[in-house]
Amino acid sequence: MGWISNGSDRRSTLGVLPEISLAFDVLYQSLWKQQHVPPAVLELCRLRLAQLHRCDVELHRQECLVPDTKRDKLSQWSSLPLFTDEECACLAFTEVYAMDAQALTDELAEAVKSHFGDAGLVMLVEALGILDGMTRLSLLWQLPASSEAQECAEQRV
Amino acid sequence: MSGQARAVNTDKPTGNMMRDSALGLVPETLDHYMGLNRTIWEGGPLRPADIELARLRNARKVNCVFCKSVRYDIAKADGLSENKVAMIEDDFRGSDLSERDKLILAFTDQYLNDPAGIGEELKGALRTEFTSQELVHLSMVVAHFSGFSRCAVSLGGMPAELPVMEMSVP
Numbered sequence: 604m605g606w607i608s609n610g611s612d613r614r615s616t617l618g619v620l621p622e623i624s625l626a627f628d629v630l631y632q633s634l635w636k637q638q639h640v641p642p643a644v645l646e647l648c649r650l651r652l653a654q655l656h657r658c659d660v661e662l663h664r665q666e667c668l669v670p671d672t673k674r675d676k677l678s679q680w681s682s683l684p685l686f687t688d689e690e691c692a693c694l695a696f697t698e699v700y701a702m703d704a705q706a707l708t709d710e711l712a713e714a715v716k717s718h719f720g721d722a723g724l725v726m727l728v729e730a731l732g733i734l735d736g737m738t739r740l741s742l743l744w745q746l747p748a749s750s751e752a753q754e755c756a757e758q759r760v
Numbered sequence: 761m762s763g764q765a766r767a768v769n770t771d772k773p774t775g776n777m778m779r780d781s782a783l784g785l786v787p788e789t790l791d792h793y794m795g796l797n798r799t800i801w802e803g804g805p806l807r808p809a810d811i812e813l814a815r816l817r818n819a820r821k822v823n824c825v826f827c828k829s830v831r832y833d834i835a836k837a838d839g840l841s842e843n844k845v846a847m848i849e850d851d852f853r854g855s856d857l858s859e860r861d862k863l864i865l866a867f868t869d870q871y872l873n874d875p876a877g878i879g880e881e882l883k884g885a886l887r888t889e890f891t892s893q894e895l896v897h898l899s900m901v902v903a904h905f906s907g908f909s910r911c912a913v914s915l916g917g918m919p920a921e922l923p924v925m926e927m928s929v930p
Contacts (some may be wrong), residue, residue: 606883608892623796623900624802630792637788657876704913705823712766712916721767722785728914729789732907738898739906743875747846759808 604742611735616744624689633731635667635741639726642667644690648697648727649734655701659748660741689718693727700731765917778930782915794930800904801834801929804897809838810864812896815905817848817868824909829922832929842924863889864898872901 612614617624635642646667653661673685680686680694680738692714699707714723767782774780778797783790801811812835819827831840847855852865863886870878886895912918 606887607895616896617900619806619896620900623799623897626792626796626803627798627900630789630796633789633792637786638787700910700914704910707763707914707916709766709916712914716767721782725782725785725915726765726789727794728911729907730785731784731914732911734918736903736907737908739871739875740903743871743878743899745878 604745607744610744612746613741616746633738634730634733637726638670639723640693640730641689643669644693645727645730645734647673647677647680647686647690648693648731649738650674651680651694651697652701652731652735652738654678656735656738656742658738658742660746661738663748692718696727697731700728701735763917763919766915776930777927783911796904797908798929800901801832804900805891805893806897806901808832808835809836809840810898811835811901812838812840813844813848813861813864814868814901815867816845817852818872819909820848820900821869822906822909822913824912825918825920825922826912827905827909829924831924831926833926834929836926840870860889867895867898868902871899872906874900885929 605616606617607667608616610618611682614624617627626643634645646665646669649664649666650662650669652658653664676683676685680691686694692711696707696711699711705752715727722757765782767785769780769782769784771780771784774784778784779790783793788819801808812832815832816828819830831845838877844857844861846858848865849855852862855862857865863882867886870882888899
């Protein structure tokens with residue numbers, strides 16, 4: 604149980620506000636169904652945000668499958684040939700975004716656009732806003748990592 | 761911050777601010793984004809003036825010029841004055857804002873500065889002043905508007921300054 608409500612994970616915490624919870628869920632699910640940036644790339648960005656925020660809850664979460672090798676080596680993405688140019692462009696953008704969105708450069712944006720176009724850049728920043736927000740809330744709500752893992756498992760059944 | 765827009769929507773203008781922005785390039789998510797935006801304003805227990813207080817504090821901290829310049833009409837109708845807005849500065853704790861208002865700003869700052877580091881004193885004060893539903897609502901207010909501000913900053917193209925402008929929830 605978190606301090607903010609009787610909820611023990613994101614879903615049950617948001618559950619005290621059914622209308623907002625539903626609207627959020629519809630938006631969140633749309634991130635993983637859109638065509639502009641592959642969901643697996645967004646998942647790597649989401650996991651990198653979780654690493655940078657040191658958020659175990661979000662590291663335990665799994666929104667879509669990425670190879671275990673990439674998940675395990677994610678913190679070394681910039682020095683390993685394991686990651687594609689598309690992934691590297693989005694991860695580089697994500698790292699600066701996480702520190703300070705004002706510090707993003709045109710070069711970082713152009714690198715994303717060179718793979719995914721203007722719409723892909725918009726999709727990435729929109730997704731990062733939501734994923735960074737949920738990571739911060741997991742930390743602020745002090746949700747236990749174990750229950751989030753359980754929540755993900757239940758959603759996949 | 762880049763003065764040059766990094767993504768441009770060249771579609772025919774619709775008259776809707778959000779649809780005509782770069783966000784309109786991703787229609788698959790825009791409708792849902794707008795739906796959540798409206799529900800954040802209308803579907804929770806916090807009053808519009810409370811929501812606007814948190815939104816503007818975030819806007820100042822993230823330095824989104826556009827977000828800082830906007831005042832939502834429903835928040836003004838709910839009693840949010842420019843006098844109150846002027847007190848949403850870093851020294852808000854010594855201002856004439858109510859304790860409830862100060863807690864809204866303290867929660868917003870905690871989210872932005874160090875979400876993992878929230879202390880027992882602030883948690884206790886928040887639980888005393890707000891219901892669980894209000895705290896979850898405040899959480900979603902801050903997360904939603906912070907994501908929007910960061911999105912606007914990331915896409916560039918904002919002027920250094922804008923005049924205050926009143927608008928309705930799109």
